[in-house]
Amino acid sequence: MSEDRTKPAYAAFLKGFASALLLAAVALGGVLAFETTRNAGQANAALPVFRVNHTEYGPQKVVYHVATRGSWRDRESEAWRLIAVLNNHIRAVEPADLSVTVIFQGDGIDALKRAKGNPNLAAAFDNLSKRGVSFRVCANTLEAYRLGLETLHGIKESDLVQAGVAELIHLQNQGYAYIKF
Numbered sequence: 001m002s003e004d005r006t007k008p009a010y011a012a013f014l015k016g017f018a019s020a021l022l023l024a025a026v027a028l029g030g031v032l033a034f035e036t037t038r039n040a041g042q043a044n045a046a047l048p049v050f051r052v053n054h055t056e057y058g059p060q061k062v063v064y065h066v067a068t069r070g071s072w073r074d075r076e077s078e079a080w081r082l083i084a085v086l087n088n089h090i091r092a093v094e095p096a097d098l099s100v101t102v103i104f105q106g107d108g109i110d111a112l113k114r115a116k117g118n119p120n121l122a123a124a125f126d127n128l129s130k131r132g133v134s135f136r137v138c139a140n141t142l143e144a145y146r147l148g149l150e151t152l153h154g155i156k157e158s159d160l161v162q163a164g165v166a167e168l169i170h171l172q173n174q175g176y177a178y179i180k181f
Helices: 003-042 075-093 106-117 119-130 139-145 164-173
Strands: 060-066 098-104 134-138 177-180
Touching: 060 075, 060 106, 060 164, 075 098, 075 106, 075 119, 098 106, 098 164, 106 119, 106 134, 106 139, 119 134, 134 139, 134 164, 164 177
Parallel strands: 060 098, 060 177, 098 134
Antiparallel strands: none
16 A cells, blocks of 8 residues: 555544544533532532522422432432422422422332431421422332331321322322422
């Protein structure tokens, strides 16, 4: 093969390689900027606050279906994210009537198990209860996982439903909107 034929191929390779390096550098810059912003927020730096002119959402009925736990790296953060979403939803709809039910099924019960050992997380769930959020747990899940009520924060026998999915359909038939969490 002549040297003239390999030069264009080599030049094309170098050009493609340089483009890939440039894209990687741009992506890394974005990740670093995100991490810097996220870390700044953790240092209690002033975060932007957005206030939108109030929209009249009107009365709402909603069922949140919690069936998965957080990632293996930080499962507790998923419980905190649920609490944040519920609080944001309540604040957005107030003062209109809001009926919120959260059904924990399958791996979703992890949030209540974690609250059992974390007083701050437990207090956050208790606060939601005081604000009218109703928590339900799938009895089939407890049986399958061989768990007793004492392993979950704030759940009484009256909070159990036989089948989480059947309860979801029951509530949807009563006009509840469904949110998969």
